[in-house]
Amino acid sequence: MRKRYVLGIDLGGTNIRGAAVGAKGGILARLILPTESSQGRQRVLGNLSQVIKTLSSKFSPKEFDLLGVGIGAAGVILQKEGIISQSPNIPQLDGFNLREHLEKEFQLPIFLDNDANCGALGEKWVGAGKGMNDLAFITLGTGVGGGLILGGKLWQGIDGTAGEVGQMTINSEGPECMCGSRGCLEVYSSATAVVRRLREEVMRGEKTQLVGKQGKRLDRVTSRDIHQAALAGDRLSRRLFREMGRYLGIGIANLINLLNLESVILGGGVAEAWDFFVPTLKKEVKQRAFKVPARRVKLLRSWLGVNAGFLGAAFLAWQRAAEERGYEG
Numbered sequence: 001m002r003k004r005y006v007l008g009i010d011l012g013g014t015n016i017r018g019a020a021v022g023a024k025g026g027i028l029a030r031l032i033l034p035t036e037s038s039q040g041r042q043r044v045l046g047n048l049s050q051v052i053k054t055l056s057s058k059f060s061p062k063e064f065d066l067l068g069v070g071i072g073a074a075g076v077i078l079q080k081e082g083i084i085s086q087s088p089n090i091p092q093l094d095g096f097n098l099r100e101h102l103e104k105e106f107q108l109p110i111f112l113d114n115d116a117n118c119g120a121l122g123e124k125w126v127g128a129g130k131g132m133n134d135l136a137f138i139t140l141g142t143g144v145g146g147g148l149i150l151g152g153k154l155w156q157g158i159d160g161t162a163g164e165v166g167q168m169t170i171n172s173e174g175p176e177c178m179c180g181s182r183g184c185l186e187v188y189s190s191a192t193a194v195v196r197r198l199r200e201e202v203m204r205g206e207k208t209q210l211v212g213k214q215g216k217r218l219d220r221v222t223s224r225d226i227h228q229a230a231l232a233g234d235r236l237s238r239r240l241f242r243e244m245g246r247y248l249g250i251g252i253a254n255l256i257n258l259l260n261l262e263s264v265i266l267g268g269g270v271a272e273a274w275d276f277f278v279p280t281l282k283k284e285v286k287q288r289a290f291k292v293p294a295r296r297v298k299l300l301r302s303w304l305g306v307n308a309g310f311l312g313a314a315f316l317a318w319q320r321a322a323e324e325r326g327y328e329g
């Protein structure tokens, strides 16, 4: 019998990360190509096709059976239809039926879901949430993404758009958010938010070693720079991570009360600054959440890092292909 495998792909605003993945989550081959979203839809689709072609060409069809391709993409994904409906990172694909397009091109089952949903699946499959049935995965990147595993399954909601932890309202009077609302968790706890807060504080006259004579231009500062400055003892940078952790703690306290989770797993670039934001996060959870679920929940760092998305997408492909073909995944 031929050996089975799937492809898992993380379609991001900057890079397309793909891998051939075995039944137990082993990575058999991997490839990264730039997304080149500024070059238009055709270029993005061409790069995506290239990843699928290159990875599958490494496995002879005589010996290997490609069951399907799972894709995680940023935005609101109409998962049943295979349509990307609101993608802030790749607006060129807005409203596009990616699944139909790729199924026609490759004659393979294509499975599409939100990137953070895939991250949650990846962490549950082979990462920090292995063996857990109730967890939230939160990515602290350019935005704040989220995925929920409840009762052992990805919680998708009636249209497949569930799990948008980053769009929970934390402050009704807060700053405007990309989603059209205001005061969402995303405007407080994303990389973008930390950078915006630094700019606001510097404009107000707050001092930081990050900008000025020895430092960078204010418009060039990244969240990673702010983390580095915090490590070097910069007081403003440390304060901003405490603030960011406080808002994140409010959001997580809501999740804990609502869902009684076994774990909350944090990934994305800002999670690197863990030591600076976790104390205020925990304090907020302790003050706001019920005692029993607050004591029970484990706050964990992602194990899989940038691999979480494509591994979860691969899991999706394994699971769905198994359902469709009628054998055990």
Ligand SMILES: [Zn+2]
Pocket (backbone or CB within 6 Å): 166, 167, 177, 178, 179, 180, 181, 182, 184, 186
């Ligand atoms: Zn929002």
